[in-house]
Amino acid sequence: MQTPFEILDVDEDASDEAIKKAYLKKVKEYPPEQGVEAFQRIRSAFEKIQNEKQRRNHRLFHHEKPEFDLLLQPSLRPGAIQRPDADLLAGALVEAALEDMLKIQSSS
Amino acid sequence: MKAAPAPRNKIDDLKTNLKLALKNNHYKEAIISLKELLKLDRRPEWEQGLADAYRQRALQVAAKGMWQEAIILWDNYAKLDPNPVIADAYLGWLVQAGQFPKLVKLLADTNVGLDGPIGKRLPETLAVLALQNEKLLAALPLEHPIAKHYPIVKHAIRAYSAGRDEESEEALKQIPSRSPYRNIRTLLKALLLMGQDRGAGLELLKRIEEDSACRSFARMLLRQAQATGPDIATLSELPPKQHTLIHKINGYSKDQLKLLRDAKKVTKGSSQRLLFNTVLNNRVLLGESSSRRFCLAMLVHFPEGIDLFQKAFGTLTxxxxxxxxxxxxxxxxxxxxxxxxxxxxxxxxxxxxxxxxxxxxxxxxxxxxxxxxxxxxxxxxxxxxxxxxxxxxxxxxxxxxxxxxxxxxxxxxxxxxxxxxxxxxxPKDVELLILAMNTANRRKAFKKAASLAKTLLEIDPINSSARQLLIGAHIGHARKQFRAGRFALVQQELDQARALDPHRRNASLRILEGLSALLQHGKKQAAAMLAEGWNLAGDGLCAQFQVNVETLSTGQTLLSVEGLFPSLKKNYSANRTELSELAKLIGQYYAVEKKSVSDALKPLKTILKKSFKQSGLGKDDFFNLGQAFAGSAQFDLLGECATAAAQQFYSWPAAVYFQVYAKCKGVATRLTPADEDRLENAMNYAHRTKDHRTEMLIESFFRELDEAEESEHDDDFPPGFDGVDPARLPAIMQRIMEMEDLSRTELLRIVSKRMPGLPVKQLTDMELLDIAKMLTMEEYGIDLSHMFGGSSPLGPTKLPKFR
Structure with a gap:
């Protein structure tokens, strides 16, 4: 789960003003009419950190379990592509095609 | 020795077995029975039955992934059925079982329809399989596009793997756009492009046809080869070859591969310790500060890790x-x-x-x-x-x-x-003002409530509860002025209430305006207003009740307004909505006009008694009515209502309680032993049926009884009341209660007069009220010194510390 600071894309020591600015920017990017879920996520993040008291509250009491995948993601940014050998590429293609066929078979 | 069963009997037995097997979808058994039956008699319907059983059994075993067996059973079906079909699923079984000669034969047969989801992609699937299957290629005629374009595709793949991009691109150009390899061509082009521009390559992958055999592979690449990193949740679930391929395409280092291996072990159900250790062990690659933040957040769920955390990241405060x-x-x-x-x-x-x-x-x-x-x-x-x-x-x-x-x-x-x-x-906080206003209203400090409502409306002009409260206050004052015969002041109060009710929605106000007109100008002027009030009040039982209360509250008799309203006929029967509205009205009016409520209900008793039985009331309706009658001391009506409820809902605890309560007229000490037993049974029943509200009511009534019995052993009056005439006590208490209506200025005047040295301005309203009450009690000769260790709290040097 992303922290409210990450959702609004602000530093943890950002001021009230900077947070509000970031919030309004995000709302422009994800207006409620385009998707209520995204908007609510942004709104809820803003409410959690919009002023000093809320931010302290968040720091003292938030206890959501951190998500391992989110920690992992930046460390698994792809590097330079290594060419797979021909057999591996063909093998993976066959593997995927057979798997796909199996899915069609079980769905029909 | 027993004789062999007659063939007729055997046929019957087999038919019975067959019927049972088919009914339970046991096609294996059905096949055995049908084969036996056919041995006895080759009937065409049994032959067709056997064909169908083979077909069904083929589908059953295919669902278990037993492709070879499924193919044999389907072939048996095809031999027996005069018009066999080639099922789309059958093509899939042949592919999975690697029966390529059969597939190639079917592919060449123009009579075989390939329009199912498997059939449609069959040529392309075979083209993909050909990349790794010599037997398939051998089964194909040389001029078949799969065989013909195979060497070109193979060359393109080899050139791509060896990094000879130009050579690969040249080869791909030779693949025609209708070739079964056309999507593999797009895929290879995308992979070549990803080397220079990952995003553009991934974009090209989206162009692969929707029903292509390469679509699943393309989707997997799109998910796992993103510039921001792979989709970790599904990465570990990939089959081995695709997994390895992604590692290559993402260009992972040895450390990243180790991290991925470790991460693969951390599944959703794995222990907190494993997750914690995985992060600690890979913290260099994961980033020291991110890992620290992660582990710190983890500690709430895994406090056993505090020591490990401190070893890795330093001491926690x-x-x-x-x-x-x-x-x-x-x-x-x-x-x-x-x-x-x-x-x-x-x-x-x-x-x-x-x-x-x-x-x-x-x-x-x-x-x-x-x-x-x-x-x-x-x-x-x-x-x-x-x-x-x-x-x-x-x-x-x-x-x-x-x-x-x-x-x-x-x-x-x-x-x-x-x-x-x-x-x-x-002082201007709306929430606190509303709380204060409601509290004052509950404590019957109406002046104070009205003053708070005024303040509230200045800050929040559309606050409806403040508005209603203020209207109620003006109406209350108007009633008092009515009784005192000060009609100019009546009009003044009503005008002020009217200003707060511009849309004329308040029935009481309209009725009082009518009554005022009646007294000052006569029936003619009053009639329209009263009729309007009647309609606003709901034109029925509630209207009659409100007109009655308002008339009586102004000190007039009901006779004086007779004929001005379409009053209810004696055979009138109130409906459920009216009765439930009446329950609310009784509660509201009883808080301010006790005597009038009782007198207003008297002429309605006949209608009410009949309505209880006829209006199809539910338990909640009876309960609310019961509460309203009990709360307003209408024991006669309560008894009738409870009896009607008991007739409708046999042994319903609330009905029992209200019956007993009405009989005792709300006084617990009047309970007979038989009533006590009834109530106790009702309370137990309420408990068993989770009817908590009734259970609480009965419990509270019993508590009253216990307290009354306890106090029998105490003195008649609490200490300090010894010298007071018991007959004067109700009047004294009334006076004390009325003090809660006094404003701060009035309270200040009382206290300052009696205690000139007291810094009254520093006292809160509550403290002032308490002191004023004590002073008044002392005036009546009540000695309060026992509450303060023998000395009066109101001595000249003592500030109130009586809490």
Missing amino acids: AFQRQRIRALHEETQGNYPQAVSHWRNAIDELSQLHAQESDRLDEALICRRIAKLAEAHVPEIAIDALQHSLKFDPDDQASYVALIRINEKNDAPKEAQEWLEKGLKRF
Whole structure:
């Protein structure tokens, strides 16, 4: 789960003003009419950190379990592509095609 | 020796077995029975039956992945059926079983329809399979496009793998756009492009046809080869070859591959320890600061990791350790332990910040403690909230919480104190003003409630509860002026109420305006207003009741308004909605016009008694009516209502309670032993059926009985009342109650006059009221010194410390 600071894309020591600015920017990017879920996520993040008291509250009491995948993601940014050998590429293609066929078979 | 069964019997047995097998979808058994039957007699329907059973059994075994067996069974079906079909699924089984010669034969047969989802992609699937299957290629005629374009595709793949991009691109150009390899061509082009521009390559992958055999592969690449990183959740679920391919395409280092291997072990169900250790062991690659933040957040769920954390990232402060423990206990639902750790955390913070002015963290933790303790030990919550205000005095929510918890905790005086303190600090706070207004109204301090409502409307002009309350206050005053015969003042009050009700929605107001017109100008002028009031009041039972109450409350008789309303006929029967509305009206009016309510109901008794039986009331309706009649001391109506309820809902505990309550006229000491037994049974029944509201009512009635029995052993009057004439007591109490209606100015006048040395301006409204009450009680000769250790609290040097 992303922290409210990450959702609004602000530093943890950002001021009230900077947070509000970031919030309004995000709302422009994800207006409620385009998707209520995204908007609510942004709104809820803003409410959690919009002023000093809320931010302290968040720091003292938030206890959501951190998500391992989110920690992992930046460390698994792809590097330079290594060419797979021909057999591996063909093998993976066959593997995927057979798997796909199996899915069609079980769905029909 | 037994004779062999006659063939007729055998056929019957086999037919029975067959029927049973088919009914239960046991096609294997059905096949055996049908084969036996055919041995006895080759009937065409059994042959067709056998064909169908083979077909069904083929589908059954295919569902278990037994492709070879499924193919044999389907072939058996095809031999027996005069018009066999080639099922789309059958093609899939042949592919999975690697029966390529058969597939190639089918592919060449123009009579075979390939329009199912498998058939449509069959040529392309075979083209993909050909990349790794010599036998398939051998089965194909040389001129078949799969065989013909195979060497070109193979060359393109080899060239791509060896990094000879130009050569690969050249080869791909030779593949025609209708070739079964066309999507592999797009795929290879995308892979070549990804080397230069990952995003553009991934974009090209989206162009692969929707029903292509390469679509699944393309989707997997799109998910796992993103520039921001792979889709970790599904990466570990990939089959081995695709998994390895992604590692290559993403260009992972040895460390990244190790991290991926470790991460693969951490599944959703794995232990917190494993996750914690995985992060600690890979913290260099994951980033020191991110790993620290992650592990710190993990500690709340895995406090056993505190030592490991400190070894890796350095010592935690004592405050942080307590915070982690407290949050951990919260997640486990161990609130007392959580509170204890939060208290320790405050101690740690207080040592650190003793000299600092910013104590917000301590205040916030106190409020956290209050939240945790509120449901279990409200005293702790109250204490914590009070404490929090020392660190952060401007927190309006804490005042509101203190008022709310004290009210809930049956401490109205304390609630009132906090309300006054809150209002002193936030005089224009709407929430506090509403609370104060409602409290004053509940305490029947109507003047005060009206004054608060006025303030509230100045700040929040559309506040409807303030508006209604103010209208109610003006109406109340108008009734008093009516009784005193001061009609000019009546009109003044009604005009003020009217200004607050511009849309003329208030029935009471309209009726009173009519009554005022009647007294001042005669029937003609009054009729229209009264008719309008009647309609606003609902034109029925409730209208009649409201007209009755209002007329009586102004000191007039019901006879004086007769003929001015379409009054109810004696055979009128009120419906369910009217009765439930009446229950509400009785409650509202009884709070301000006790005597009038009772007299207003008298002429309606016949209608009501009949309506209880005829209007199809539910349990909730009866309960609300019962509460209204019990609360307004209408025992006759209560008894009738409860009897009607008991007839409709046999042995319903609430009906029993209301019957008994009506019989005793609400006095617990009048309970006979038989009534006590009835009530006890009803209470037990209510408990068993989870009818908590009735259980509570009966319990409270029994409590009254217990208290009355206990007080029989005490003195007739509490200490201090010895010299007071018992006959005067109700009047004294009435006087004391009326004092709650006095304004602050009036209270100040009373107290200052009697206690000139007292710094009255420093006192809160509540304190002033208490002192004024005590002074009045002393006037009546009640000695209060026993409450203050022998000396009067009102001595010239003593400030009130009577709480």
